[in-house]
Amino acid sequence: MAIAYRHQIDDDTEFALWRIEEGADELYKQLQLDEHEKAFTKQLSKSKRYLHWLGTRVLLRKMLGTEDYIDCKVDAHGKPYLVSLPYHISLSHSFDYAAVMISKSSPVGIDIEQVKEKVERIANKFMSPDELAYINPKHTIDQLYVCWCAKEAIYKCYGQKEVSFLDNISLQPFAYEGHGVVDAKLQKGAIDNAYEVNYIKYEDYMIGYVKA
Known part of the structure; x- marks a missing residue:
């Protein structure tokens, strides 16, 4: 599968979506991994989490347009970063999609979520009463997902725990x-x-993305 959607935000910032239709073996063959990464992937079962991990890395490779090894690490706060390439990155995934955002100039954050009604049950855990007051009953589920994705994107962009x-x-x-x-x-x-924070609904998914 090629890139399903790609959006250029400005001269040095963009995000893209990859629809994961491949099996794990097919995705794995498209990557170059070091010994630590190979050991990590062996710890993951052949599950959706494994496909998501592979999908985000394949998409990152496609966006950067390189066949060389990409040294992608995670810092103490869980934020991914590139060791030897001049890009800020953010990764996300939900069900059939992987999402990657990159920028040469500023920290970024992206979140993708499949829209489901269950969000309404947990809204008061991430929304204040003032925020809940402006939710339009005609678009409750979609608007709540915008709010969740926006907050998640900001959290990833900020890149610190305990927020x-x-x-x-x-x-x-x-x-x-x-x-x-x-x-x-x-x-x-x-x-x-x-x-x-920008948001867009793509098929039955909501995407929130932000640049610092």
């Missing part, structure tokens, strides 16, 4: 459409960061 979606990330009211922008803030201690 509460409910207490530290706040979203300004917005009218839901199939795509748009949400203004947000991450506030924790002395940190007060403003973000403009």
Whole structure:
């Protein structure tokens, strides 16, 4: 499968989606892995998690346009980074899709989620009463997924642990459409960061993405 969707955000920032239709062996053959990565993949069963891990790495390789080994590590906070290439990256996956965002200039964050009604049951765990008040009943599920994806994208972009979606990330009211922008803030201690998070609905998936 080729790249299913690719969006150029600015001159040095883009994201893309890969629909995972291959088996694990086929994806594995497209990668170059070091001994640590090979050992890590052996710990994963032939499950969706394994396919997701492989899918994000194949997509990253395609976006960077290289056949060389890509040294992709994860820092102490769980944020992926490239050791020897000048890109900030963010990875996400959900069911049949892998998503990757890259930028040469700034930290980025992306989240993709398949839209399901279960989000309504947990909304009060990541949304404040003020945020819940502006949810449009006509678009409850989709709008809640925008909020989740926006907060997840900000969390990944910020790249530090111990951030509460409910207490530290706040979203300004917005009218839901199939795509748009949400203004947000991450506030924790002395940190007060403003973000403009973009979102788009693709098939039955919601995507939120942000650049610092």
